[in-house]
Amino acid sequence: MGTGILKIGKALIIKSTDNNIIHGRVENIDVKNAILIISSSSTVRVAKGEKLSIAIPTIEGMFDFDAEVIDISKDSRGLNLILKMPLKLIRIQRRRATRIPYLTRIMVSTEKGVVIKGITLDVSTVGVGIMGEKGLLKDDKVTLSFSLKPIVGIDNLSATIAWMGKEDPHIGKYPYGLKFEDMDKSIEESIRKFVNLKLESVDL
Known part of the structure; x- marks a missing residue:
């Protein structure tokens, strides 16, 4: 499921405001309400209200967008982040070089x-x-x-x-x-x- 380059199970690279790198996975997508749920085994601290930079590897290059953390939970596997995405995917911009x-x-x-x-x-x-x-x-x-x-x-x-x-x-x-x-x-x-x-x- 998912739309465009966002799909459940998709691997993501996340950069926090402190420039810490987090590797995550798409767990769910609510396109109507622009909500993205990501899981990660990272121990990096992330706070509600923090703006994260999300990078998605695709065959055409690396696409970036910013998302805000609106809720956080933890389980035995690590972090679960609920993020508010940009309302329009056209705000996703291709990187100058694929990473x-x-x-x-x-x-x-x-x-x-x-x-x-x-x-x-x-x-x-x-x-x-x-x-x-x-x-x-x-x-x-x-x-x-x-x-x-x-x-x-x-x-x-x-x-x-x-x-x-x-x-x-x-x-x-x-x-x-x-x-x-x-x-x-x-x-x-x-x-x-x-x-x-x-x-x-x-x-x-």
């Missing part, structure tokens, strides 16, 4: 020689979201090493810290958004190939 969820180890090296270990959350042709150790600041220039299996292994890719979120107290890690810089065309094409490969497996 897909992807988990793998990543090494981030700063100009001062500090090496931060982390896990990727999502990747696109313009950047990557990660969860990592403390030690990075907004606008830091870094280099990245990680693997996009089975397409390519990436070493010493230049990037800038675009944003950082608050520490997740349960794991002692921080969410970061990194923007790729001065990327070789062959690497960009390899990342695009990887993203397209992953999108082929998305249930639309």
Whole structure:
């Protein structure tokens, strides 16, 4: 059930006002009243009235819209969020670059020689979201090493810290958004190939 790109069972990527990343699933949709119910196993705190950024992966790209939390409940599986959606789906806007969820180890090296270990959350042709150790600041220039299996292994890719979120107290890690810089065309094409490969497996 559902309409357009919103379907029951659809995977979502949610960003809170603190730039924390939450992975969720559509449980129910009330199109008439613009209500969306999402479940998530995340332990990130979300408050009533908070505005969340919702991202939906599709074969045509990543679509975003903002939604307000109007109610929250918890059960043994995690959070259940009741959200107020925009009244018109035409407000959903396509991202400049398709971003897909992807988990793998990543090494981030700063100009001062500090090496931060982390896990990727999502990747696109313009950047990557990660969860990592403390030690990075907004606008830091870094280099990245990680693997996009089975397409390519990436070493010493230049990037800038675009944003950082608050520490997740349960794991002692921080969410970061990194923007790729001065990327070789062959690497960009390899990342695009990887993203397209992953999108082929998305249930639309």
